[in-house]
Amino acid sequence: MGRLDLTAINVRKTVLQNIASGRISTTPIWTDVVRDVPPAQILIRQQPQKHRLTRVRTRTLPNGRTEQYAQVTEPKKARSTKTQNLFTPRHLRYEEDELRKSFFNDHPWELARPRVVLETSGDQYKNADWSKGVQQPGIALSGESVVQRQLWLLENVPDITVPQAYDVARKEFYALRRSEEIRNRIAAEEARHMGARFGKSAIQVSMGIENDMYNDWDAWARQMVNEQTQRLAAFSGTVMASEEDALRDVNKAEEQRPPAAPIGAGVFAQQQKTDARAQRNDAA
Incomplete structure (x- = not known):
């Protein structure tokens, strides 16, 4: 065919x-x-178009005015020129991805915070004004807020660098997190004062699990050592440490036992008197 x-x-x-x-x-x-x-x-099928990375910045002109301009970075040429990679989709590159990677590399525990996922219209970021700060109405505080705030600073503040914008957004984020933790701690103290009981904390639960695992490992290790010692003692004919401990316990128990009444001189004299009285009776 x-x-x-x-x-x-x-x-x-x-x-x-x-x-x-x-x-x-x-x-x-x-x-x-x-x-x-x-x-x-x-x-x-047409070959996929190359996606260029575009960065928007603001610079100060010599006359004192400011203007926005775009920095366009062409993608690197693919090292592999095989025909099997000719029609593969190109990687989309956005500046926000680099900012997210930098933030979550420095704050990995932010990904462990519980998030509420709800189906919305998807336009909750439409009315967000990142010029007013990291906190926005209707949007939960997260690492994405830092990324959007940093991106706005890079695009609108003249001659600002990426580390400077990152420091500004990061410090605002820290201040809001501190106030949130203080508010939650005060609310918990007030609830305990009114009789609420919250049970064990996450740290206490994790420490209890760790202690149980350590005790299980300790028992298993002792059993393995005992079996190995018995195996070696069977071949060498030596006394095991456990047998020595058992003999030591037996000796200690015998030492603590109250001694029996000894046969002293008084008892021997009494026996002689009894024998003499029996002889006199026989002679009579």
Whole structure:
């Protein structure tokens, strides 16, 4: 079977040839449509376009005015020129991805915080004004807030660098986190004062699990050592440490036992008197 040309016009021609030769008995309903309205392009997959990284910055001009400009970075050429990678999708590059990577590398525990995922219209960020700070109404405080705040600073503050914008957004985020933790601690203290009981904390639960695991490991290690010692003692004929401990316990128990009444001189004299009295009775 030869290779077929998959353009729409040639597919119609191929179908017509198959009908004429008798390979196909019925004419497809789309043949007339393709004849009247031919396709605008062929059915060959085009090569994906390269996605350029665009950064928007603000700079100060010599006359004192400021202007925004775009920094466009062309993607690097692919090292692999194999045909199998010719039509693979290109990696999309955005500046926010680099800012997120930098923030979460410095704050990995922010990813462990519980998040509330709700189905919304998706436009909750439409009315956000990141010029007023990290905290926005209707948006929970998270690492994404820091990223958006830093991006706004980079695009609108003249001659600011990435580390400077990161420090500004990061310090605002720290201040809000501190106030949030203080508020939660005060609320918990007030609840305990009114009789609420919260049970064990996360640290106490984790420490209890760690202690249980350590005790299990300690018991298993003692059992393994005891079995290994018994195995070695069976071959060498030596006394095990456990047997020595048992003998030591037996000796200690015998030492603590109260001694029996000894046969002293008084008891021996009494026995002699009894024997003498019996002899006199026999003589009489």
